[in-house]
Amino acid sequence: MRVLAALSGGVDSAVAAARAVDAGHEVVAVHLALASASPSATPGRARGCCTIEDSRDARRAADVLGIPFYVWDLSERFGRDVVDDFVAEYAAGRTPNPCVRCNQKVKFAALADRALALGFDAVATGHYARIVEGAEAVTGTRELHRSHDLAKDQSYVLAVLPPHRLATALFPLGTAATKDEVRAEAAARGLALADKPDSTDICFVPDGDTRAWLGARLPEGAREPGDVVDSSGRRVGTHDGAAGYTVGQRRGLRLGVPAADGKPRYVLSVSVAERRVVVGSAEELAVDVLSGDGAVWCGPAPQSGQRLGAQVRAHGAELPCTVEDLDDDGGVRVRLDEPARGVAPGQLLALYDGTRVVGSATLAA
Amino acid sequence: MTAYLDHAADTPVLPAAAEAVLAEMTRAGNASALHSSGRAARRVVEESREEIAAAIGARPGEVVLTGGGTESDNLAVKGLYWARRSGADGDPRRTRILVSAVEHHGVLDPAHWLGEHPAGLGAQVEELPVDGEGRLRLDALRESVERDPASVALISVMWANNEVGTLQPIAEVVELAARHGIPVHSDAVQAVGQVPVDFAASGLTALSFTGHKLGATTGVGGLVLRRGTPLVPVLHGGGQEGGVRSGSVDAAAARGLAVATTAAVATLDERAAALRALRDQLAAGVLAVVPDAVVRGAVREEHRLPGLLHITVPGAEGDALLYLLDARGVECSTGSACTAGVPQPSHVLRAMGLSDADAAGALRFSLGRTSTTADVARVVEVLGPVVERARTAGLALAGS
Numbered sequence: 001m002r003v004l005a006a007l008s009g010g011v012d013s014a015v016a017a018a019r020a021v022d023a024g025h026e027v028v029a030v031h032l033a034l035a036s037a038s039p040s041a042t043p044g045r046a047r048g049c050c051t052i053e054d055s056r057d058a059r060r061a062a063d064v065l066g067i068p069f070y071v072w073d074l075s076e077r078f079g080r081d082v083v084d085d086f087v088a089e090y091a092a093g094r095t096p097n098p099c100v101r102c103n104q105k106v107k108f109a110a111l112a113d114r115a116l117a118l119g120f121d122a123v124a125t126g127h128y129a130r131i132v133e134g135a136e137a138v139t140g141t142r143e144l145h146r147s148h149d150l151a152k153d154q155s156y157v158l159a160v161l162p163p164h165r166l167a168t169a170l171f172p173l174g175t176a177a178t179k180d181e182v183r184a185e186a187a188a189r190g191l192a193l194a195d196k197p198d199s200t201d202i203c204f205v206p207d208g209d210t211r212a213w214l215g216a217r218l219p220e221g222a223r224e225p226g227d228v229v230d231s232s233g234r235r236v237g238t239h240d241g242a243a244g245y246t247v248g249q250r251r252g253l254r255l256g257v258p259a260a261d262g263k264p265r266y267v268l269s270v271s272v273a274e275r276r277v278v279v280g281s282a283e284e285l286a287v288d289v290l291s292g293d294g295a296v297w298c299g300p301a302p303q304s305g306q307r308l309g310a311q312v313r314a315h316g317a318e319l320p321c322t323v324e325d326l327d328d329d330g331g332v333r334v335r336l337d338e339p340a341r342g343v344a345p346g347q348l349l350a351l352y353d354g355t356r357v358v359g360s361a362t363l364a365a
Numbered sequence: 366m367t368a369y370l371d372h373a374a375d376t377p378v379l380p381a382a383a384e385a386v387l388a389e390m391t392r393a394g395n396a397s398a399l400h401s402s403g404r405a406a407r408r409v410v411e412e413s414r415e416e417i418a419a420a421i422g423a424r425p426g427e428v429v430l431t432g433g434g435t436e437s438d439n440l441a442v443k444g445l446y447w448a449r450r451s452g453a454d455g456d457p458r459r460t461r462i463l464v465s466a467v468e469h470h471g472v473l474d475p476a477h478w479l480g481e482h483p484a485g486l487g488a489q490v491e492e493l494p495v496d497g498e499g500r501l502r503l504d505a506l507r508e509s510v511e512r513d514p515a516s517v518a519l520i521s522v523m524w525a526n527n528e529v530g531t532l533q534p535i536a537e538v539v540e541l542a543a544r545h546g547i548p549v550h551s552d553a554v555q556a557v558g559q560v561p562v563d564f565a566a567s568g569l570t571a572l573s574f575t576g577h578k579l580g581a582t583t584g585v586g587g588l589v590l591r592r593g594t595p596l597v598p599v600l601h602g603g604g605q606e607g608g609v610r611s612g613s614v615d616a617a618a619a620r621g622l623a624v625a626t627t628a629a630v631a632t633l634d635e636r637a638a639a640l641r642a643l644r645d646q647l648a649a650g651v652l653a654v655v656p657d658a659v660v661r662g663a664v665r666e667e668h669r670l671p672g673l674l675h676i677t678v679p680g681a682e683g684d685a686l687l688y689l690l691d692a693r694g695v696e697c698s699t700g701s702a703c704t705a706g707v708p709q710p711s712h713v714l715r716a717m718g719l720s721d722a723d724a725a726g727a728l729r730f731s732l733g734r735t736s737t738t739a740d741v742a743r744v745v746e747v748l749g750p751v752v753e754r755a756r757t758a759g760l761a762l763a764g765s
Contacts, residue, residue, distance in 0.1 A: 028688070033707045070688055073707045117758035118685060
């Protein structure tokens, strides 16, 4: 196959590309320029997925692997579909997951479309997830599964890929045992980026301070101060903009009035329109029904009554649940066996059947 | 088999130059040292300088050896500016730097750096417009100079454009500047060895050239500086090269530069004729398979480099074309500079009046000493399907 390997400049995607080469594919590397193309905008940025340094590391990895290397400028798409979307979601009081959006709109959409049009058969990335097909696939279709290394599993951020996108996706790291194994493999292959630190934060927030980053970008209305109230409506503090708070958040609430029971308080809900943040106890945070919309099924759609596992944040625990309702407009409702806390609207509700990703929906308020 | 059509980026080292470099570089001796080995190295450097000077119509003392074209451009732009603005014979009124809008970044960037940095002492950079062929508009230059001649520190106009191959009206620029005593620098990196260049006859104050475009090694070049021209150095240190460019002189590289420059100039006429024939064959073949491709640059032969063909392909992106051509054994360029490999709309094509959409599908084929009809045939063979595929990819991206 002719495979386009997306190289971020990190160790995972480099090893993924190397494995694609080993598998006998004709591999070409591409690094995505996602931030502003202006050179003066990036120097000194220590972190992120699109610094000049990352581009250089990606190019060097391609050199070591002996494969051609290109940089594709998808910054416009990324800015519109990921960064602007991120701000708009927060402005609406939701908590978006930009990695999900990037996979859905950039890597496995714009990038994949361009790759296929240029004659490639598949796009390989360094995500920890597994493709299962053939006799092993119980659904009879190409399936997306959790990686063997459950600690690194990234299937959650891929749960938005419909079958025609999975059809051209390759995840060569899905069968790796651990991240340490991947680092060791990188070192053994002579890839100098073997000991490069993992990228953890949001790549377009350079210093990791999402609140400050958002503060400079949210529309005026979303930054107006307002009240922090408890579930009885009693004012317990003030905020300088409801957007930016996340359901389940405990830190940084700066409440003036202590809780009656002295226990920690969490954000229960956020209303940007009413400039209100509601806080309460851990018990009040608990929900046992999850509703989502905009469902995407990676394979066959689930059935009402089907027993599945729900995951509501990246690297979150899988929560046993039963599908209660599915509608024709992409609406999904599941009932959890045990109540969950900190389920933030805007995050992805990913559904699993064993290790298989069934699909996902965006959590509604 | 790979067809290499990127000689304007780098052309193979002439075997005789490679041999000369190899023979020299295994010998010890710093050309500044006083002992025998040092004297021997110095002799090699000075003989090389004399040969280079002879090949390009300069006096040996006017040839400053540098690390290549970008260094020469920086030295000329900054060095002339500072000398004219604040040197011993400087005049603080001289704050204007006039450059053509199609200069290489080696000239544009130091000029704009002077314009933005405190070290520029208030420099004002004016980019002069070009016509649709990429040729400097002399009326604009005249207007700009005559508006206030006493405030012009220097003019820099390239001899031949590196993207579209258009030759600039150097004689006219020099004539106009001379009337007001303004020094003129020309980046002749693409011109030396390609078209006749005679420094003395040109009347230029300074001229940049580089080795790896004419068959010498990368990392050596020169700034030809008219005798007696005040210049503030950029590199300070041991005072080599008349104090203008400190740093131990690379005798081996200088030897290679001399051999290659001499050979390039000596064979210029016959090579230019052969390159023109190949280029015309390429242009005809390209237009036969991609009839709506547009050849950019100058139309008249005396305004063009002999071995360069620049086209734009409507509806295709240059980097997609490059990838698809590379995968089929054709190596060329979009012609424009990249930042971390990200294609940017070419400032040259923009200055020529092209829209960003038109400029997106740019391809530069540049031929050289080793080019053959087989190279041309290979391009013509693969270009049709490549363009078709690139256009589909462009549509896919626009629509997704």
